[in-house]
Amino acid sequence: MKRTLRIFRFHPEQDTRPHYATYSLEVQPTDRVLDLLEQVRAEYDPGLAYRRSCAHGVCGSDAMRINGRNALACKVLVQDLSTPVVTIEPLLGLPLIKDLVVDMEPFFAHYRAVLPYLINDEPLPADGRERLQTAAERDRFDETTRCILCAACTTSCPSFWANGQYLGPAALVTAHRFLFDSRDRAAPQRLQILSARSGVWLCRTAFNCTEACPREIHITRAIAEIKQSILKGRPAV
């Protein structure tokens, strides 16, 4: 079957402004959008820039806008796209570097801001090995451990588009993962960070993040649980 790929192109050394280039491809219904990009690079333009790594929806490298919706190019099949022309654009809200590649540093700066690691200065248990937790305690934050930091959520968030200082859904998902971990001891510190001006209150529950997440994390709910935790002063169980 035939498909036309309409790709956002920008070469920082040659272009003064971005433009769209179209490519006509012979594709299979079961091809992924990533396969189409690979085909364009192989057959038309080896200079086409995009990120990819595992190509199996785990590394989170190839998040981009596909027909206006954030998704992983390696998880979207041609047969799932109803339009004959498939438009591919870079993520919104992050500085553009080239073609479909954006600068992820502001995204990772927000990630680092929420202390994305377990904090527990208490002595190790008597056996000197693991800090144990029950299956139920582990289950409390299981969903938010699934985040692959692809940025599909944060760059679909209108609050983040309007205000780049907003921590954004992905950083909040990470914050949730540690806040609700029974082994963590930094809840007061985390809640201070999350309740600050650039924190969780800038979420206006647009639900774009939940819709964009390729890992099907209920992000808006996780953010709501953080809000409840701030009001209670401790993780809202």
Added chain:
Amino acid sequence: MKGGLAMQNTAPRNFETFAWRAMRISAFLLIPLVWGHMILQDVVVGVHNMDLGYVAERWASLFWRIYDGLLLGLAFAHGVNGLRQVLRDYLHGEIARRIVNWGALAFWLILTLVGFAALIAGVRAQ
């Protein structure tokens, strides 16, 4: 509860947390207040039947003055805080944000005081 979930209450106290909570509480209280106001003024009384005499009669009752005072205080605070939040989405400089914060506070305070002055002073029907 065990471990990290059993720690003492350390609710962060900052303005944005207060403002978020105030928005929810005021919205909740405004639902009956606004519906009551609209049904009474627009349906039961009717906008064409309202004149100074009606307002004087209404404000002769302390209940309606408190009712209107709550409506004014909550609705205006809710609206101005909403406006402040929307503007803050688009103003990224610290100085601009301070101006909006203080400007919104002054706007809210002055108009609320004028409204409360009218409520307290009442109306003398001619």
